Amino acid sequence: MLIHNKNFNIQQIADSGQCFRMNQLEANRYCLIALGRYLELIQREEAVIELSCSEAEYEELWKDYFDLEYDYHHLVETLRTGKDSFLQSAAEYGKGIRILRQDFFEMMISFIISQNKNIPSIKSSVEALCRRYGTPIIAAVGKEDSYYAFPTPQQLARATKEELRELKVGYRDEYILQASRAVADGLLDLSHIQSCSYEEASKALRQIHGIGEKVANCICLYGLHHIEVFPIDVWIKRILEEVYRNEFDLQLYEGQAGIIQQYMFYYMRSMKEKV
């Protein structure tokens, strides 16, 4: 089915560092494994996207997943006509980015893995976890066993440190186990966390070994859709120092700082690639 939206660009979302299981198949064509399903996306035109799903499935799942009720256009226009020249450029450059509403547990584990790794490396570790512990997804005839859902907390909680080391997650093995067991054992109650404020959710998450401020912020932003949260990684830190001389005023963007952060991150990384 077709989606019409000026602020929905698959390539930009896939390369924005918020999701690790969206991959390019060919020009303008991507695949995604999320919500226990396999989806293909084609960028037909700048504002036209084709999804390989029924209208019913779109209404039930993907409309929410891609945050299609939110008006990104308004924010982009505000930034493009605003006073901040870096954000003018960043918003124009990444205007097709949206903050996905991804699975909480998947974000928890993915961002625990993300620490001190680059994005390709994170993706390969996440994929390895899915293949080893996740449930196969039947995507099409002849493609059985090609795709795997992200493991459930129960599936991952049964892993051992030795197995995880084989998947090249390094010293994060214990972090992954503790986090998975905390959720599987109910110490970390998803439905409760989902009803919490950002501050409460972040505090609860940081109780887990291997989840510090930055990783907790990413989980809150991408897994709980607290779009007011502004995660600071090495790239954002560099921007705050080099572009803003540590005088960036977060208050100006209260309530949407997470989206601003995403435009900054994507723009800065793209600049470096072109050098």
Next chain:
DNA sequence: ACCCAGGCCTGGA
């Protein structure tokens, strides 16, 4: 070989 990557933990000032 050296440095960096969507950092965090520990131990010592």
Next chain:
DNA sequence: TCCAGGCATGGG
């Protein structure tokens, strides 16, 4: 409270 060093691993 703040900082240094260590940490597994892969890629440039």
